[in-house]
Amino acid sequence: EPPLLELRDLKVHFPIKSGLLFDRTVGYVYAVDGVSLSIRKGETYGLVGESGCGKSTLGRGLLRLVEPTDGEIVFAGTDLRALSGETMRRTRRRIQMIFQDPMSSLDPRQSVESLLVEGLKAHGLAKDKAAVDKRLRETLAAVGLPASALSRYPHEFSGGQRQRIGIARALVLDPDLIVADEPVSALDVSIQAQVLNLLEELQNRLGLTYLIIAHDLAVVRHIADTVGVMYLGGLVEEAGSEELYRTPLHPYTRALMSAVPVPDPTVEDRRERILLAGDLPSPANPPSGCRFHTRCPWAQPTRCRDERPALREVAGGHRVACHFAEEIEEGRIRPHEVKA
Numbered sequence: 450e451p452p453l454l455e456l457r458d459l460k461v462h463f464p465i466k467s468g469l470l471f472d473r474t475v476g477y478v479y480a481v482d483g484v485s486l487s488i489r490k491g492e493t494y495g496l497v498g499e500s501g502c503g504k505s506t507l508g509r510g511l512l513r514l515v516e517p518t519d520g521e522i523v524f525a526g527t528d529l530r531a532l533s534g535e536t537m538r539r540t541r542r543r544i545q546m547i548f549q550d551p552m553s554s555l556d557p558r559q560s561v562e563s564l565l566v567e568g569l570k571a572h573g574l575a576k577d578k579a580a581v582d583k584r585l586r587e588t589l590a591a592v593g594l595p596a597s598a599l600s601r602y603p604h605e606f607s608g609g610q611r612q613r614i615g616i617a618r619a620l621v622l623d624p625d626l627i628v629a630d631e632p633v634s635a636l637d638v639s640i641q642a643q644v645l646n647l648l649e650e651l652q653n654r655l656g657l658t659y660l661i662i663a664h665d666l667a668v669v670r671h672i673a674d675t676v677g678v679m680y681l682g683g684l685v686e687e688a689g690s691e692e693l694y695r696t697p698l699h700p701y702t703r704a705l706m707s708a709v710p711v712p713d714p715t716v717e718d719r720r721e722r723i724l725l726a727g728d729l730p731s732p733a734n735p736p737s738g739c740r741f742h743t744r745c746p747w748a749q750p751t752r753c754r755d756e757r758p759a760l761r762e763v764a765g766g767h768r769v770a771c772h773f774a775e776e777i778e779e780g781r782i783r784p785h786e787v788k789a
């Protein structure tokens with residue numbers, strides 16, 4: 450079966466304008482710079498990376514909420530970039546987004562009913578009042594909210610309940626794919642688990658496919674089937690979730706993992722501690738060669754600086770963009786000291 454979504458060498462570059470005398474373009478921000486990945490129907494793909502790595506732009510780019518510069522977005526067999534405005538608008542019903550902060554993505558002056566009906570109206574699905582009422586009630590029940598929520602307003606709900614409203618707003622349109630951008634990072638840890646469990650339950654019941662974007666590796670660990678790690682606009686590693694957490698191969702992924710706090714303080718933490726030199730470089734001026742070479746503790750002279758590593762398969766379904774992944778894994782290349 451072909452994947453539900455396939456990104457082929459997707460690029461989203463933003464022009465930086467000087468804006469003074471002429472609208473002269475002075476350069477580009479290479480927010481997403483050649484990402485290829487595919488997501489099967491019913492799969493959960495977790496996309497992780499620090500803020501500024503391009504993961505949110507990728508999520509918005511695949512819906513063409515920001516226009517990609519190059520590449521293909523093949524959704525259910527059709528390249529979305531080839532669709533006209535009207536066809537794209539109709540296709541958007543099938544791909545819904547959930548955002549980080551439910552309060553800022555929900556209009557506080559709109560009742561829950563009006564928030565949910567809005568999308569139905571936009572897609573011409575609000576013609577039959579009785580059918581709409583039934584749909585709203587079903588959708589609220591699916592996210593664990595009572596029908597009485599319809600006449601209430603977002604501020605009357607807790608953060609976790611508001612995120613349920615955000616999920617209901619996506620769900621009411623009966624989508625195939627849900628792109629969730631940091632869906633739980635604004636919530637308390639105890640509430641995070643509830644919302645992630647709800648997403649999983651809805652997936653199992655409705656056959657949904659998810660792209661979950663998060664800066665926190667721990668958030669996607671249990672919910673994702675496949676995890677992709679982004680750094681400065683590119684995918685540096687991708688593997689099945691268990692495989693990635695057990696055997697991270699890319700130096701950047703190793704560094705991210707070494708920063709994840711250990712849940713049980715009584716258990717001795719034997720993992721390597723990896724310190725990265727410097728800050729995330731600007732995506733307007735990315736380093737040459739391997740974009741991670743300015744911070745990589747294993748960087749090797751000339752090749753890492755000069756040659757951009759391709760994302761290559763090193764084991765079944767495990768892809769990594771590092772020239773020296775095997776040598777590092779086998780300890781044949783030692784990390785240099787990094788001053789904190």
Ligand code: SF4
Pocket residue numbers: 699700701739740741742743745746747748749753758770771772773774
């Ligand atoms: Fe580090 Fe070189 Fe691998 Fe890039 S290619 S991650 S700089 S070792």
Ligand code: MG
Pocket residue numbers: 491492493649652672673674
């Ligand atoms: Mg799942």
